Amino acid sequence: MMRPAIPPDRRLDHALAQMLFLKYRLGGLNRLGMATTNPRTLYQKIWDAHVVERRDDGTCLIYIDRHLVHEVTSPQAFEALRLAGRKVRRPDLTLAVPDHNLPTTARRDAQGARIPIADRESAQQLAALEHNAPEFGIRYIGDADREQGIVHVVGPEQGFSLPGATIVCGDSHTACHGGLGALAFGIGTSEVEHVLATQTLLLKQSKTMEVRVEGELTPGVTAKDVVLHITGVLGASGGTGYVIEYTGSVIRGLSVEGRLTVSNMAIEHGARAGLIAPDDKTIAYVKGRPYAPKGDDWDKAVAWWKSLATDPGATYDKVVVIDAADIAPSVTWGTSPEDVVPITGTVPAPDSFADASKRDAAAKSLAYMGLEPGQPMASVEIQNVFIGSCTNSRIEDLRAAAAVLKGRRKADTVKWAIVVPGSGLVKAMAEAEGLDRVFVDAGFEWREPGCSACLGMNPDKVPAGERCASTSNRNFVGRQGPGARTHLVSPAMAAAAAVAGHLTDVRDLI
């Protein structure tokens, strides 16, 4: 279209307007003189809201809103504070919960006295946290409290973890809280000490990746299958250096608990953190929880949370699009979480990988796992089933497993099957719904909350050479005990495997 000619008597005004336009736009102001900002991603918005100071080299001092502490990665941090005569800056923004070492059998005898923990070192770590938390003024949810559980279950459940917050914990699965739209990531013990002392961390901004999962999940395919599939697509290091925002119709369609499951495993594809934009479901989930904002604070919080979604036109450094139709109930065959195939698939041949070091790794994995190339995954016999962990121990996970087990029993060849609720509150809710009966009737043990068989730090271990269909997040060599062979699956798939005695397609049972 031709531009209309500017009449001579209007030319000066027009030139002036253009100059003003340029001045304001280049100066970051719109025509009304208000500041304009470039479209920003969810990650950028949370980051910007937490910058205390920016250094010339781009490193930022980032404020930490919530700090979860457990017994494994904190003793040396408290020790260092004590030696240096330093205090915890914000004990009120810190919450301590023991989880990794706690046995999942009864913790108190009939008289209410603590049953001693056999492993001396476990007991020592637990005692250190029980002692350090009150010494530094930190709220402690102990083994006898109903609210105790896995930190990543307890944080959201208590309303301590909030959308838009920066959340850290000395545990790599802290990414879990990203399911609420919080910027949450794991840190090491020196950083735990840094956060305790200063409530900040020195960080460089990560690159951003959008993983968009579009379409509709087919029956029997759950949040766990989505994240296993993503890990298979990206690889164990595909997300290194990135914070991943999970988007698309599938992610929006997931419940908040499902989103926590997806974000929980962000670290398994190498990402520093996972994020899912908070929406009405998130807000409804947080509302009324013990530490959730109340009154005026609540209204302000909701308004802010609603402003956090990625702006239209904002760009990511990388975008990966996944079609929901490609996602089947998934299972791992190897010793890296990237070793994912659909349950209908077969064990891959090491030669099938283009990368030489992956071929080598695959051959080692198969030797460790005792599997042959070409073997159908659905024929792999299992002797153990573990339903639990920060990935899959929330109420919906237990409901999904119980739905498969109702009226059925585990195969006799399955020697050990346990269900470990993520917290005492999840346990109570499940019992109120009668799920514990379903599990017990199916031949499962119904346990006390904790990290349990996800990692070999407490008495729940898988014997060497045996297989476990596990709803946890890592299939590393020795993760569930020396020589243990782990197949990562969803809760429904774990339940199906228990019934069949081998890995099997849960869709045949529903």
Next chain:
Amino acid sequence: MEPVKEITGRAYPFGQKNVDTDVIIPSHWLKTITRDGLGRGAFETLRADPDNLFDSAEFKGSPILVAGDNFGCGSSREHAAWALFDLGVRAVIAPSFSDIFSGNAFKNGILTVVLPQEAVDRLVEVAKTDPIHIDLESQTVTTPFQDRFTFEIDPFRKHCLLHGLDEVGLTLARGDAIGAFEGTVRTDRPFLAKGTDVGVAA
């Protein structure tokens, strides 16, 4: 923290890819409440093999480890860095590191050097027979065979390593700025300013 300037010596020609922190230090070693003595548990599974690299007379005690892509992936346990340090490792060279591991290594005075795969392959070869020299000031890795590779490092991390600075102490000195930020949060986002003291009664 001891300053890190130059690291010279034999290097473990390890080269493995995706070495996770469970391999560096298995979880049953995480039960300590101090930082010392974890070297005994470093690479425990690999060291079950009597012919392993880490206990061989030639390499035992080497200050440098040359590894494959994605070194230190998996669990965030800082025990991995403590175990390597206790084993005598002061620098790890690899094509890439997990973010958490490289942060932990830095905070414990272990230098992580990122070099392209070809350079790492070459260093694995050299390491089998000869020492390697790392100079942090000039950001170079050199060998007795005239190989010279330069690497990038965050200037702040470089400064802290060269001078052995304690990050917690540096940040505590910024207490006023942190306090000012907390004031803004109390006004603008009061819901984030209240943690466990929001109280069920509030």
